[in-house]
Amino acid sequence: MGFGDLKSASGLKVLNDYLADRSYIEGYVPSQADIAVFEALDAPPSADFYHALRWYNHILSYESTKSCLPGVKQPLGKYGPQNVADTTPAKAVEDDDDDDIDLFGSDDEEESAEAKRIKEERLAQYEAKKSKTKLVPVGYGIKKLQIQCVVEDDKVGTDMLEETITAFEDYVQSVDVAAFNKV
Known part of the structure; x- marks a missing residue:
């Protein structure tokens, strides 16, 4: 690296x-x-x-x-890409004998089959949940996020909602309203 x-x-x-x-x-x-x-x-x-x-x-x-x-x-x-070997000159490294002592007794090397199965199930659930996001492709690799909400007009106006969303200037370029549900 x-x-x-x-x-x-x-x-x-x-x-x-x-x-x-x-x-x-x-x-x-x-x-x-x-x-x-x-x-x-x-x-x-x-x-x-x-x-x-x-x-x-x-x-x-x-x-x-x-x-x-x-x-x-x-x-x-x-820092840098993963696939490049580090060719910087090596500095003198002190030999620490206590590096191989695990004070808390955790054995990460010996992971049980049950733990691996649970980990795989959770990763599959996460991927399934992640694939259901509301990102819609626009074009040229640009995607937009579509959300649905019901606005209670007496408490929150749609203009206030748009201002709050566009306050995230680093992530939001614009807001388009596809449909309104007012209560």
Whole structure:
């Protein structure tokens, strides 16, 4: 896991490919993950790696407030695509003998057949419930959420309901009313 050595062209290519469809290393806002990867770069990426350069310049604008960004900074190898081997130079690691001692006595390796069956049933139930969501495809990979509600006009007006829904600006672009049920 990880980007590899970000000082080499191969590491920068992995970073560039990773950022081709993402704005940040993790999530939808800049975080400590972005700062960790940013600090691993010793210079801005070349123009050949335009996704990485765009991301670098954007994170550079947060340099004065980088300690205020959310998240917890982890080692560089924890970030990036899953299928890339970490080729960053290994630091000296202290040998901890207590790593293999399980103080609470849990044996995760020996999972019973009954527990596996229950886990599979719950996953199947979750997938069935998830497939019944009201997402309707619009086009080009865009989906809209359709919901039904009955509005009691004396308590909540439809305008108030639309304002409340559109307050989630990061997730909602617009609200269309297909039908009304007023009580």
